[in-house]
Amino acid sequence: MQLKKNILTIILTFSILAILIIISSYYYISNKQHELLNSIYKSTHQNIVKTTQNLIKDKLNTTLTISLALAKSYDLQNIMKNKSYDQIDYQNITKEINKYSKYKNVWIQIVDKNGKSVYRSWTKLKGDNLLFRKDLKKSLMDKDVSSSISVALFNLTLKARTPIFDKENNFLGALEIITHFNSIAKDLKENNINSLVIADKKYKNTLKYPHTNIFIDDYYIANINADENLINYVTENKIEKYVNIKEYIIENNYLISNYTLNTANGEKLAYIINFLDLKNIDLNSVKSFKIKIIMSSIIALIFIFFSFLIYIYSSYLNKIKAQEMKKQSILDSQLSIIVITNGDTLIDANKKLIEFFKDVTTLDEFKEKYRCICKTFIDLDNDLYIVDKDYEGKNWAEHILINSEKHFRVAMKNSKNEIRHFSVKASTNPSESYIIATFSDITQDIKEIEKDKEKDRLLFQQSKIAAIADILKNIAHQWRQPLSVISTIASGMKIQKELNLLSNKDFEKSCDDIISNTQKLSHTIENFTNFFNKENNINNFSLVEALKEATDFFESIFEKNNIKCSFIYESDTILKCNKNDFSQAILNILDNSIYALTHNKNEDERVILIEFKNNILQITDSGNGIDEKIISKILEPYFTTKHQAFGVGLGLYIVNELFVKNLGYSIDIKNIAFEYENKKYFGASFMINFN
Known part of the structure; x- marks a missing residue:
């Protein structure tokens, strides 16, 4: 029964192969025939072109020979010298050429030195100027022998010109022989070419x-x-x-x-x-090629048939063994751990599994000790990390398979009791019931990511500390005035009391002034506290309210530096991020604007314009803008140029990290001209697109 099945398989396979060979041979013959035909056609075309070129060249040479011979006539020289053009007659010569050569329509033309036609053998028309012909004009100017192909009054013709000189070598004109393409066409016709x-x-x-x-x-x-x-x-x-x-x-x-x-x-x-x-x-070569290919195909079919029989017979004996070895070899060649499982038990795996779990030496030992690789998964309390549990009726491998778009991970301990992290992918063959799971070690990648996060955190803290230090300096400056007022009032009250000059009215007024200045100090502290004492987590908040808090926080600094700050908005939007990080980023932008204004502008020209419309936040200052050579670099970490508008560098890098890298928004910085309170300004504009 098995033998009959094998024979049927051989016959069926050979039949399919034979059909494929016949079809392939047919298409090969067709394509090759097409290539041969194209080659023959191209070669024929090239021969036609070459023949045409040679015929034209021969006729030009013949035309030039006739021209040279006739131009040497002394009679013609005397006629041209005396301008007795009516005596020119070449009718007999043209008839003889027509009778004794294949050139049946040779024309002769005489042109004087001024380019006027004084004689034409084929027509009585004469006296017209021919200098519109570039070839003739050049020949008369050069006073030399020339030939050309050109279109003139009568036809497209081949022309040869010979200058006419008298005995004293005075230039008198030119003799032009004109021939046609008729004889060339006739010669081509003799080669079966019309x-x-x-x-x-x-x-x-x-x-x-x-x-x-x-x-x-x-x-x-x-x-x-x-x-x-x-x-x-x-x-x-x-x-x-x-x-x-x-x-x-x-x-x-x-x-x-x-x-x-x-x-x-x-x-x-x-x-x-x-x-x-x-x-x-x-086309005999094409026919010969076709016969050759057909015979070769028949021989190839016979050879393949017998080779196929031998191959089937020899491969059948080792088929199962070879497949097993091949599968294992492929698995073992992979750098990742690969297991074949149904989700509950381990079916097969590559040698990387044994290399990782050094407490076992064979796959059978692993199955006996763990039964399934899932028994080694560590629960890290993270949804991305797979553990051995029920996932809505699916086991861990089935869960990964049906959620292939997700990037799942697992954590396992190696022989050194170190936790290693793996990305895990699952695939299956529709005809098989098992699942192939691939575990790729990403421990080093995770470490690098954590290092980058720590680096970014440190950068942010550095920026924040630097910004707070600048703000504290400004707050300290703002406190000096009210503290000085309070000190002066208290000293005055003490002196008045000692001199018995302190009236109740003066006492109450002094106390009111002390309270007023104390409230100023409290207001400054309150702004500072409201701005920085926020929860350090992600929440929803109003962009407009956050911006108002920022401008309130800078109120004393704006007042100190005589800076006009205007906040205009058409609508509001709700952001979801760390509000403290957002406030810090806005602080950095405003701090750069303040730096630019105090270093580059007179006090009556200091403006900061904050606009929010169409979900785009634009912060513009009148600080003369940024040098175009460095504008593309100012968001890089540690880039600083204190004489430019955005000169803090690290702060703006943190701005870019928050809005672009973490939140996925876009930032654009450019120099613009703008108008505020009917006055024109120029400066840097920082735009954040929240769309």
């Missing part, structure tokens, strides 16, 4: 007397022997498509190749669109 020679549409207005008079959407067909069917085909399919072909395209059983002619300046002059019937391209 061509359309097309002048660019920008030359339509230049062609005042078009030789062929064939235009397609302003593009001029220059070869008179152009195939009419191709002209109609290009017209129907829009000529722009073909003149913009980068190399070639395959269309309607034609390889259509484009060869672009450019001017000396790189501008597009004309296009030679060559049509080659695909029947005329040798």
Whole structure:
């Protein structure tokens, strides 16, 4: 029974593999055939381009040869010197060229030194100035032999010019031989290539007397022997498509190749669109390749079939053992502790488990002693830490599995009785009933986090102590005046009493003044107490009330330094954080503003504007702003520049830590111009976005 099952499995597997090989071979042949065709088409295109280039080069050379030969005529030199242009006649020469060469339409033109056409062999039109032609103009200026391809009044042609000099070497003009693309198109036709020679549409207005008079959407067909069917085909399919072909395209059983002619300046002059019937391209190599691949595929199938049989037979014997070894090897190669469990008992684990629990040496010993790894979990009274208990009907492993988005941890003691912390993840295979739990040691990471927290706490305390010290200095200064008043009144009362000059009225007035100044001292202490004596925990509080407490606390300092402080708000919002930390952060911001104003501004120009609207708190001072070179660094720890508006450094780092890192809000600091009580100011603006 098992043998029949294995045979069926082999047959089925081989059938699937054979189908895959056939399909793969088909797609490979298709892709490779496509690549070969593209290679052949590209090679054919390159040959067409090369042939076209050679034909053009040969014809330019021939045209130049004729020009050089005719320009040496002494009769022509005398005619040009005497300006007896009516005596020029090249009709017989052009007829002989037409009769004894493949060039059937050679034109001869004589141009005087001023660029005026004095003779044309193909028309009676003469006397017009041709200096609009850049190639001719350059040739007349250089007085040298030249050749070019250009569009003129009659056609897109190949031209060769030879200067005419008299015996005294005086420049008289130039002889120009003009040939056409008809013979080139004919030569290409002999190679089974049909061509359309097309002048660019920008030359339509230049062609005042078009030789062929064939235009397609302003593009001029220059070869008179152009195939009419191709002209109609290009017209129907829009000529722009073909003149913009980068190399070639395959269309309607034609390889259509484009060869672009450019001017000396790189501008597009004309296009030679060559049509080659695909029947005329040798594709035997493609057919040979296809047969070769098919035969190779058949041989490969036979080889794979027998190899497959041998492989199945040999692997079947060791399959179970190999799977077990592989699974254990994978588990043991992991750096984390990996256990396979159902949540109640341990099924399997990697060697990291035994390395951690050194009181056992084998997995069986561990199972006998602990039964489940969960028995070693330590309860740290933290919801993130998993313990061995019932989680709403689920055991610990199932609880982790169904809450995979949470970052659970466990704590276990090692052989040294040290508590180690692990992040734990669970996964399962839908076809299996067990759960795979992975324990990654994060003890060192937790220690580093605790170090960072302690460092931040110390930084905060340093900042707070420094700020309180500054405030106490200001409070001490504010106490001097009322204490001095009280001392003066008491001394005066004593002297008046000794001299029997102290009346009841004076006594009552002096007592009232003492009480008034005592209340000032009490008010200062009350502000200080209200500002700093808060619960050191997270609670909900009004932002507006907290800001009012801050401005009340600074009231005496504002008064002492002649600072105008305005608090404007449109609405209120409730914050949830440590109110003491929030007050400390606001204190740091205001303290920096006070520092900037007292160091940079006259007393009548000191303004602090506090605005809260659209859930954005903006604290702006008129302290001339912050140097743009350092504005991006002022929130860094220990950055300080006492001559700038925000110069305390550590305090502003604590501000950034509270609002950005701990609460997730954003802070923006920039220099702005603002107006207060119809007067313009400039300074730094500290914005906290609570959205």
